[in-house]
Amino acid sequence: MVSRRDIAARAGVSEMTVTRVVTGKGYVSEKTRQLVQKCVDEMSYIPNKIAANLVSRKSNAIAVILPDLTNPYYMQLVEEMISEAKRRGQIVMLFRANEGEINSVLDDIISNRVCGVVNMALFEVPIKYVKQMQAMGMRLVHGGYDDDKFSVRMNYAPAMKRAFELFRRDGRKKVAFIAGFGEHQVEHDSRIRFFREYCKEFGYGEESSPILRGNYPAEKIYVVGRTLADELLREHPDVDAVFCLNDMMAFGAVNCFKGKGLSIPQDMAVVGFDNLQISEYFDPPLTTIAADIKAEAKAYVDYIGGDIEGGVCTLDCELHLRESLRGREDE
Amino acid sequence: MVSRRDIAARAGVSEMTVTRVVTGKGYVSEKTRQLVQKCVDEMSYIPNKIAANLVSRKSNAIAVILPDLTNPYYMQLVEEMISEAKRRGQIVMLFRANEGEINSVLDDIISNRVCGVVNMALFEVPIKYVKQMQAMGMRLVHGGYDDDKFSVRMNYAPAMKRAFELFRRDGRKKVAFIAGFGEHQVEHDSRIRFFREYCKEFGYGEESSPILRGNYPAEKIYVVGRTLADELLREHPDVDAVFCLNDMMAFGAVNCFKGKGLSIPQDMAVVGFDNLQISEYFDPPLTTIAADIKAEAKAYVDYIGGDIEGGVCTLDCELHLRESLRGREDE
DNA sequence: CTGAAAGCGCTAACAT
DNA sequence: ATGTTAGCGCTTTCAG
Numbered sequence: 001m002v003s004r005r006d007i008a009a010r011a012g013v014s015e016m017t018v019t020r021v022v023t024g025k026g027y028v029s030e031k032t033r034q035l036v037q038k039c040v041d042e043m044s045y046i047p048n049k050i051a052a053n054l055v056s057r058k059s060n061a062i063a064v065i066l067p068d069l070t071n072p073y074y075m076q077l078v079e080e081m082i083s084e085a086k087r088r089g090q091i092v093m094l095f096r097a098n099e100g101e102i103n104s105v106l107d108d109i110i111s112n113r114v115c116g117v118v119n120m121a122l123f124e125v126p127i128k129y130v131k132q133m134q135a136m137g138m139r140l141v142h143g144g145y146d147d148d149k150f151s152v153r154m155n156y157a158p159a160m161k162r163a164f165e166l167f168r169r170d171g172r173k174k175v176a177f178i179a180g181f182g183e184h185q186v187e188h189d190s191r192i193r194f195f196r197e198y199c200k201e202f203g204y205g206e207e208s209s210p211i212l213r214g215n216y217p218a219e220k221i222y223v224v225g226r227t228l229a230d231e232l233l234r235e236h237p238d239v240d241a242v243f244c245l246n247d248m249m250a251f252g253a254v255n256c257f258k259g260k261g262l263s264i265p266q267d268m269a270v271v272g273f274d275n276l277q278i279s280e281y282f283d284p285p286l287t288t289i290a291a292d293i294k295a296e297a298k299a300y301v302d303y304i305g306g307d308i309e310g311g312v313c314t315l316d317c318e319l320h321l322r323e324s325l326r327g328r329e330d331e
Numbered sequence: 332m333v334s335r336r337d338i339a340a341r342a343g344v345s346e347m348t349v350t351r352v353v354t355g356k357g358y359v360s361e362k363t364r365q366l367v368q369k370c371v372d373e374m375s376y377i378p379n380k381i382a383a384n385l386v387s388r389k390s391n392a393i394a395v396i397l398p399d400l401t402n403p404y405y406m407q408l409v410e411e412m413i414s415e416a417k418r419r420g421q422i423v424m425l426f427r428a429n430e431g432e433i434n435s436v437l438d439d440i441i442s443n444r445v446c447g448v449v450n451m452a453l454f455e456v457p458i459k460y461v462k463q464m465q466a467m468g469m470r471l472v473h474g475g476y477d478d479d480k481f482s483v484r485m486n487y488a489p490a491m492k493r494a495f496e497l498f499r500r501d502g503r504k505k506v507a508f509i510a511g512f513g514e515h516q517v518e519h520d521s522r523i524r525f526f527r528e529y530c531k532e533f534g535y536g537e538e539s540s541p542i543l544r545g546n547y548p549a550e551k552i553y554v555v556g557r558t559l560a561d562e563l564l565r566e567h568p569d570v571d572a573v574f575c576l577n578d579m580m581a582f583g584a585v586n587c588f589k590g591k592g593l594s595i596p597q598d599m600a601v602v603g604f605d606n607l608q609i610s611e612y613f614d615p616p617l618t619t620i621a622a623d624i625k626a627e628a629k630a631y632v633d634y635i636g637g638d639i640e641g642g643v644c645t646l647d648c649e650l651h652l653r654e655s656l657r658g659r660e661d662e
Numbered sequence: 663c664t665g666a667a668a669g670c671g672c673t674a675a676c677a678t
Numbered sequence: 679a680t681g682t683t684a685g686c687g688c689t690t691t692c693a694g
Contacts, residue, residue, distance in 0.1 A: 001388075001467060003687055014665045019689070027663050044463055049442040050390075051687035054382050055670045057332075060443075061424070069410035070608055072403055079400035082427050091439055093392075094425045096413050108422060111380040112391075132375055136332060222612065248609075255612045277401055278579075281553065281586045283614035334671055345681045350673070358679050382671035386686045 002043045011039040022047050059115040062304055065095045065105060067121045067217035071248050073274040073293075074120060080297030081118070088305050090115070097121045098218065103129070114138060116304030122185050122217060139304045146188075150310045152299045156273070157194050159289040159319035163243070163271050164198045166325060172241040172269060175199065175209050176232055178253055180216040180224045180245045191273060195243060210236050216249070225252025233260055240268055247272035247279045247288055254282070254324065270324040284323030291315035333374045342370045353378050390446040393635055396426045396436060398452045398548035402579050404605040404624075405451060408474075411628030412449070419636050421446070428452045429549065434460070445469060447635030453516050453548060470635045477519075481641045483630045487604070488525050490620040490650035494574070494602050495529045497656060503572040503600060506530065506540050507563055509584055511547040511555045511576045522604060526574060541567050547580070556583025564591055571599055578603035578610045578619050585613070585655065601655040615654035622646035 004022075008015040013032060020026040021036040022045075028036075039045075053059050062085055066074045082092050093114065097105040102121065106129045109117055116139040119125055125133075125140060133140050141150060167175060177195045179186050186192055192211060199209040212232060214224040225244060229252065232239055244250035250272035254264055262268050264284050272279065275290035292315065299313045335353075339346040344363060351357040352367040353376075359367070370376075384390050393416055397405045413423045424445065428436040433452065437460045440448055447470035450456055456464075456471060464471050472481060498506060508526045510517050517523055523542060530540040543563060545555040556575060560583065563570055575581035581603035585595055593599050595615050603610065606621035623646065630644045 001687095005687080015688085016665055017663090020664085023689090029663060032664085044459065046438060046441045046463070048385075048444055048687055050381055050444045051385055051670090052689070053670095054379075054385055054672090054687080055689045057670070059381075069406045069413075070403060072401060072406075075400045075403075075406050078425065079427060082400075082425060086436075086439070091443060092425050094409065094413060094423050096410060105417075107377060108417070110377045112422060113379055113381050128375065132377065220608065222609065251609065251612055277551065278553065278582065278609075281582055332671095336671080346672085347681060348679090351680085354673090360679060363679085379671055382686090383673070384686095385671080385688090386673045388686070 002045050003048070004045075007036065007039050007043060007045050010043065011036045053113070059113050060090045061093050061112065061114040062090055062301065063093045063095060063109040063112070063114045063117045065097050065102075065109075065117065065119045065121045067097070068221060069094075069096060071221055071246070072276045072278065073246060073248070076277070076293050077120070077297050080294050081301055084298050084301040088301070090301075090305070099123055102126070110136070110138070116140065118143060118300045118304070122181055139306075141300050141303055143300070146312075150303050150308065150313070152296055152313045152315060154190065154291050154296075154317055155314050156191050156289060156317050159317045160191070160194045160243075161198055162319045163287075163289070163325065164202045166321075167241045167269065168202055170241075170269065174236065174239045175204050175241045175243070176236060176239045177209070177211045178214075178225060178228045178232065178242055178244045178249060179211050180214040180221070180228060180249050182213055182215065186211065186213060189245075191243070191245065210239070216245075221246070221248045222252035222255075225249035226256040227252075229253035229256035230260075233257070233262075241271075242268060243271045243273075245273060247274045247276045247286055250279075250286055250288070250324075251282060254284075254286070265324050265326055272324075275318075275320050279320075280322060282324075287322045287325035288320050289317050290320065291317045333376050334379070335376075338367065338370050338374060338376050341374065342367045384444070390444050391421045392424050392443065392445040393421055393632065394424045394426060394440040394443070394445045394448045396428050396433075396440075396448065396450045396452045398428065399552060400425075400427060402552055402577070403607045403609065404577060404579070407608070407624050408451070408628050411625050412632055415629050415632040419632070421632070421636070430454050433457070441467070441469070447471065449474060449631045449635070453512055470637075472631050472634055474631070477643075481634050481639065481644070483627055483644045483646060485521065485622050485627075485648055486645050487522050487620060487648050490648045491522070491525045491529055491574075493650045494618070494620070494656065495533045497652075498535075498572045498600065499533055501572075501600065505567065505570045506535050506572045506574070507567060507570045508540070508542045509545075509556060509559045509563065509573055509575045509580060510542050511545040511552070511559060511580050513544055513546065517542060517544060520576075522574070522576065541570070547576075552577070552579045553583035553586075556580035557587040558583075560584035560587035561591075564588070564593075572602075573599060574602045574604075576604060578605045578607045578617055581610075581617055581619070581655075582613060585615075585617070596655050596657055603655075606649075606651050610651075611653060613655075618653045618656035619651050620648050621651065622648045 004015050004018050007018045020028045095105045118141045120143040196206050200206045212228040216224045272288040275288045279286040302308045335346050335349045338349045351359045426436045449472045451474040531537045543559040547555045603619040606619045610617040633639045
């Protein structure tokens with residue numbers, strides 16, 4: 001294990017000079033710089049960031065907590081976060097947490113002294129941990145719902161409004177929202193808030209438009225979609241247009257609809273959220289609402305990196321109009 | 332920032348005693364143990380693993396290098412690796428690397444002093460880094476192709492043989508393999524080796540059965556699938572059965588086939604690899620060959636954790652028979 | 663421009 | 679059963 005001391009010995013300089021060369025900080029004469037660099041290369045010295053972080057009380061690691069790695073949306077997000085993090089010399093640690101595991105996962109994260117945490121799991125971080133992180137200077141971001149210090153908000157409104165317009169144009173009789181997760185999240189999700197709003201505005205009735213809860217993420221997302229689609233057909237057979245919380249859930253739902261002999265979009269219009277890369281290849285190609293995932297990832301990393309100080313970062317969404325919401329009497 | 336010293340002071344014991352309580356190693360009287368534990372809880376002390384790792388020259392981090400996070404297969408694998416790692420008190424760092432970025436990514440990994448690296452990228456780690464890792468006691472696993480020290484080998488043979496039997500039963504005239512990646516990987520991939528073998532054995536001709544190269548992972552995987560499917564139809568219009576390197580590529584290929592008016596499986600039988608969770612929901616449900624992903628993940632983590640010393644770990648594969656390979660004259 | 667001293671938070675090895 | 683000493687590999691601070 002070659003360390004800074006070995007380089008210093010070989011180059012005949014002090015350890016401090018090696019540090020100056022390696023980090024590029026501080027004054028070093030060009031001559032010694034080259035000499036030291038030569039030794040570094042020859043001995044294949046790679047500095048120990050762990051040790052550096054320890055003494056400088058910094059960290060170059062971002063922890064990301066996900067509820068469900070198999071949802072491609074999170075992975076696209078993680079991919080972008082990794083790119084963004086790399087640009088700043090940071091790395092990404094990935095964690096998975098259900099409701100019961102969160103404390104243990106947070107312990108792992110904190111004991112690894114990361115510089116920040118992006119919580120994409122669908123529940124809040126216990127206040128005890130929030131305080132602890134604050135005390136340690138770790139930044140915490142909640143994906144999905146609002147935070148007092150910083151949040152990334154998706155402006156779903158215009159795209160959802162446009163969807164409702166198309167529902168009306170096509171003479172859809174009754175709309176629904178397959179939410180998939182439980183009561184708590186339903187109350188905090190802006191997609192559902194806008195849904196209620198537009199139901200009223202477009203005359204569908206806030207009360208008469210069902211919102212289907214489920215037990216995501218305990219259960220696999222597409223299974224939740226299928227199960228709730230089945231429930232929808234049984235309990236609200238007159239629904240002919242449905243939003244799904246995200247594209248994966250929509251896949252499950254559409255699959256159920258098709259299995260029951262419904263034609264999409266003739267018998268049922270379906271709109272997802274996320275715009276997964278595969279959504280345009282689904283059968284039928286899925287209409288979906290989403291913001292730029294790169295921008296979302298950048299917002300998280302920028303906040304953790306300290307470029308953004310707090311407040312609300314709003315991202316605009318687009319309606320990607322595809323077969324699953326084409327007009328019945330053609331577009 | 333509360334540290335071990337603070338706990339020691341509060342409890343009126345030495346720092347070493349705190350360590351003994353916190354790590355659970357060494358003798359501590361039950362009485363002091365409880366006293367110290369009380370202080371730990373009261374002060375919300377979470378040990379600094381970074382510092383512990385530094386002095387004990389260990390690491391609790393596994394680095395995983397992926398070529399493409401958007402392939403759900405990798406994510407299922409990572410999810411299982413995270414679970415397996417957590418069981419051993421380890422965490423997972425995620426990296427993404429194209430061919431050109433590999434050195435820089437390896438520098439990041441090594442400077443973070445991980446305990447092991449799982450390289451799922453589709454190219455080899457430069458020998459310089461392999462040596463360096465060895466010298467530092469980091470374990471390295473290559474997914475995909477063989478390694479001199481340790482490898483996880485998928486035994487695709489029986490499942491592929493069964494697929495060939497079905498091709499024959501259905502009277503398929505000509506088979507192909509959409510490989511997607513370049514020459515180097517093609518020569519190292521066992522799926523393609525078995526394909527050649529069985530082409531011969533089943534009388535399809537080793538030379539006359541095309542293997543289509545592409546530029547994955549430079550290009551998105553489903554695009555590669557679509558592009559190569561198009562190429563296949565143009566250059567080998569008589570092919571009526573095709574393997575695709577993995578399910579995502581198969582999705583792209585099937586989409587192209589359907590777009591050109593082909594019926595699956597009547598005009599073209601399609602077999603993928605990986606058995607993604609969504610593959611059974613594809614239209615048509617995709618026939619696919621895969622090993623147990625949990626077992627694969629466990630093998631990697633076990634090797635890095637030191638439970639397996641080396642050698643070859645062989646995993647059996649299953650043929651998940653679905654619509655895309657149903658017989659033309661019915662099953 | 664370069665170096666020496668101190669110490670980050672922890673564990674290993676040896677006392678007691 | 680508990681404490682002491684030394685030091686992991688590095689940065690910070692201050693002195694030349």
